Amino acid sequence: MGKFIVKDAVVTIDGVTLSDRVAQVAVEMNADDVDVSTMGTGVHEHLAGLRNDQFTMTFLSDFDAAEVDATLFPLLATATSQPEFTVSVKPQSGSTSTTNPAFTSTKCILLTYQPISGAVGARSETQVTFPSNEAITRGTT
Amino acid sequence: MPPSLIQDIRAGFATALEHLNDGGKWIKVSPYVLASPMPPTIQVMPGEITYDIANARGGDQIMFTLQAFVVNNFDQSAQINLDRMLDDSDSYSIKTLVEADSTLGGVIDDLRVVRVSGYQVYSLSGRGPVLGADWEVEVLTSSV
Numbered sequence: 654m655g656k657f658i659v660k661d662a663v664v665t666i667d668g669v670t671l672s673d674r675v676a677q678v679a680v681e682m683n684a685d686d687v688d689v690s691t692m693g694t695g696v697h698e699h700l701a702g703l704r705n706d707q708f709t710m711t712f713l714s715d716f717d718a719a720e721v722d723a724t725l726f727p728l729l730a731t732a733t734s735q736p737e738f739t740v741s742v743k744p745q746s747g748s749t750s751t752t753n754p755a756f757t758s759t760k761c762i763l764l765t766y767q768p769i770s771g772a773v774g775a776r777s778e779t780q781v782t783f784p785s786n787e788a789i790t791r792g793t794t
Numbered sequence: 795m796p797p798s799l800i801q802d803i804r805a806g807f808a809t810a811l812e813h814l815n816d817g818g819k820w821i822k823v824s825p826y827v828l829a830s831p832m833p834p835t836i837q838v839m840p841g842e843i844t845y846d847i848a849n850a851r852g853g854d855q856i857m858f859t860l861q862a863f864v865v866n867n868f869d870q871s872a873q874i875n876l877d878r879m880l881d882d883s884d885s886y887s888i889k890t891l892v893e894a895d896s897t898l899g900g901v902i903d904d905l906r907v908v909r910v911s912g913y914q915v916y917s918l919s920g921r922g923p924v925l926g927a928d929w930e931v932e933v934l935t936s937s938v
Contacts (some may be wrong), residue, residue, distance in 0.1 A: 658850075
């Protein structure tokens with residue numbers, strides 16, 4: 654796969670494919686930046702700290718069965734329950750491969766959920782962040 | 795050839811506005827642009843299409859214009875009817891009639907009458923100045 658336009662990404666949340674309700678998606682893989690600078694070097698020295706990976710998405714709101722709200726609401730963490738679930742994102746449809754890798758976490762959580770958000774007359778959209786309790790993996794098979 | 799989505803939407807608008815025809819007594823509604831529109835008439839014009847408002851061909855945004863030509867002699871009673879079409883509390887309200895079924899019978903996901911131009915004077919070939927207005931409608935479609 655060469656250069657491409659994002660229009661056919663595959664987004665799966667807890668086993669439900671919601672690709673056609675996703676307006677924006679990002680896979681964010683970060684490590685904390687730990688400063689280990691010492692005297693005499695004249696530069697900052699960095700070490701990778703704890704990983705802090707997450708997926709961020711903007712959904713077009715949909716309250717139909719097996720769509721956005723029906724999928725996300727049961728996953729929302731509460732005082733008594735913090736479900737961990739799988740989130741997977743691929744650049745485009747088709748088989749997972751070295752040129753179409755799947756970025757996956759099996760330990761995502763949902764801490765904040767805005768089922769309705771929008772100004773009068775705007776499309777109803779829902780911005781969601783899925784923090785991952787493990788490093789996101791890059792699968793090629 | 796099966797009807798396209800845009801054809802279905804045009805037909806949906808025509809159905810939604812049938813009330814204005816009042817059993818053939820008043821305004822005619824054409825789903826298509828007319829070569830020589832004779833007031834009072836409404837024609838439906840597709841406008842800008844924004845493809846891919848959601849990933850994986852999840853949906854498009856299509857703008858439509860509902861163009862009403864009400865009268866070509868500026869008759870006061872016709873102006874009163876145009877006022878009624880502009881007024882969203884009136885039974886002739888274009889906004890109310892179109893938004894009464896925001897899926898147009900299940901053809902689309904949602905719609906909204908966004909704005910109306912207010913009084914416009916159109917120059918139609920062979921008819922002189924014609925009074926009317928344009929309503930802009932935002933339509934959201936879904937491929938599934």
